Amino acid sequence: MSVVPTGGTLGILGGGQLGRMLAMSAARLGIDAHIYAPEENSPAARVSAAFTCAAYDDAAALKAFAQSVDAITTEFENVPARTCEILAAFTPVRPHARALEIAQDRVAEKTFLNEQGIGTAPWRAVTTAPEMTDATAAIGLPAILKTRRLGYDGKGQARIMAAAESDQALADMKAAPSILEGFVAFDREISVIVARGIDGAIACYDPGENDHEDGILRRTTVPASIPAATRDAAYAIAEKIVRSLDYVGVMGVEMFVQSDGTILVNEIAPRVHNTGHWTLEGCAISQFEQHVRAVCGWPLGSTERHSNAVMTNLLGAEADDWLALGNAAQAVHLYGKGASRPGRKMGHVTTLSPKT
């Protein structure tokens, strides 16, 4: 139950834009950030008091890092289990390794969710052709084949519309352990940004409604167009997840809302989440500060929002015309990533309007 004091140091694994926004929120509370990342050019390092550039399997660097900070968190879920083990021997790591491990593996994630009585799309673990045949028969088509690990933003995924496409889709996975997920009909995708403190207190931000393009988040709108009962059911699911995991920190929970109001969980992200970026302007206390408060052992802050918000990602070259972005009453965030690449998240803009 150790607490990171103001004037202390929070270690952050990962040097991307999420680590950057976490570091700045830590700084608001007078807490220094120490970034650990293998990439020399890490946007988060440029706003942080310290930076260790080393591999996630460099035991000596990990030990020195852990000994120089008061607690450790992460901006991404794919931290190797061994990395967490090394770090946790010296310093509290929040969220804990098991939460990361569950989120790293789509089969473990869905197994965990279903065990909690939380609905998901129908799914089967598949690696071999016979498993694929069985899974297709059980789930039906169309369906989507995904790697169990390391897929994001639509990468490592194949849609299977007809049985004839199954063999090729499986071959493309190159024997990587995979999961076949059934398509579910839904009206909208929402996400709940939920936080849990070391004292067990839980707080949720109002759900945002997400629009994707080409498998990448384009826009989150708050409030979502859902009735209060659905919102409360979404909160209950998010709360059950973090409570049953004894989780500490912020988690993003993506959910499908079906036409009858049934909620299925699509994915959990044991970290701050792109669909929560709107909280930077929409609330007095953002998801980033909330995560810092939680993992540093501070009481959670209020999740109240004062405004409606629309957050739009700037992908690839959309961020290049940055001067034009300055004209509107929009809050602009540019991540300092250098050259844009198609589909790469380079920044985002948030537009506020009076709360409804």
Add this chain to the structure above:
Amino acid sequence: MSVVPTGGTLGILGGGQLGRMLAMSAARLGIDAHIYAPEENSPAARVSAAFTCAAYDDAAALKAFAQSVDAITTEFENVPARTCEILAAFTPVRPHARALEIAQDRVAEKTFLNEQGIGTAPWRAVTTAPEMTDATAAIGLPAILKTRRLGYDGKGQARIMAAAESDQALADMKAAPSILEGFVAFDREISVIVARGIDGAIACYDPGENDHEDGILRRTTVPASIPAATRDAAYAIAEKIVRSLDYVGVMGVEMFVQSDGTILVNEIAPRVHNTGHWTLEGCAISQFEQHVRAVCGWPLGSTERHSNAVMTNLLGAEADDWLALGNAAQAVHLYGKGASRPGRKMGHVTTLSPKT
């Protein structure tokens, strides 16, 4: 008219909390901050990509700093004129040296304001006993004797309630050039945070109403309790000041509002200002980001506020019980200054409420 691009670097003179908040706002726009300050332990340096720790008269260090950044600004007005000269030979310095010089000297400041037809308290420059006698006769008592330079937060000031106190007050100034200011009756102190871009565009935030304790700002409340006509007159004064100075950046203008609505200017601060900290939560674009936009040659952002706000400074030991601060729906800012000292600004909290 050079523009600092996203990915570029803004140099900031000064390493305190204002520089820290400026650096973080630059980072939001993908602009690196390079802090220049003589203090090894500079809170701003710990959130910045680069830090030069050197004296303000170190010509070699200043030159190297200027050549490594795309534009230079400052978190404080007392930058030596020679420092600005050295820097400006290599890189745009915004705001320009003359704005700083005027704000450094209470006589130059009031002379400038009066030349623009802007009212101030009655004043006289005084250094000698005969000047003091003349000034007292002209202005009347009570009055306040201040050093012309380098006073802040009530330091370097003496109230003179009766003629018998004049000699001692003047002696305490140790022959430092001073100014005698008459007391003016006023209903409230307000401040306008005004910004001017390199294109000449001007934008004001809603005036805040300020409460002081022992000469130190305690609280700013927005909106101020003033009629719209007074607010508009306050805007007109702030706009006249920045226009007539050909100013670029954010300026804080402290004003007294008298019972008949007359506005007198108390002080101008050619920088982001403590009475504008509420904009961090009260607006989508804060005074810090606005200043960065202005001095980097970007279009100004909107100054619209979405909420009412009360900003309260945390002075001295008030910031020590930081865990207790986490309970409320308040945004907490702690400046990372280390040990608290009585009266020292250690942080602030902002509370929002629905806009009226």
